[in-house]
Amino acid sequence: MKTYTSPQTALGLSVICNLIGHKFRITKKITNHFHEYQCRCCGKQMTEDIYGRLIELTAERKEINSTLHFIFNKKQLQIE
Template sequence: MSIEAQTRNPFKRLHCKLFGHKYTVLRSYQTNKKEYECSHCKKQFTENDYGELETLTPKLRRINEVMEKFYIFKNTRRQSA
């Protein structure tokens, strides 16, 4: 049984469907992107280009990490020049 299956409780998911998610910041990047996690159903979200929340996939997490590395590289290069 996977960890994800153990943390997903049908009653907590029902709570989110009725009252909405309760977001907590999971990770904050310097590029002003944030990753959120619902404290009830443990579902993860990220901001898209328009500032709306969408479900966090491994592809989107990797995009956020690459953008963060590019941003840091660009700023360190700008400061040294």
């Protein structure tokens, strides 16, 4: 018999998020238009796609974001 051990608190919080919605706060500014968000309740991480819609922040997207952030900062320095 297989038993699944998942943290009860995280599970309970995600149920609350499903009911009332996540409470996202900005954790990182990538560019003026792209940000990274994290839910204050369950810790779920999100980012924006090119249309400004919230999408799940995967490891791959995190990498894309840090590249974007790097290029954006470089551009900012050249302007100033």
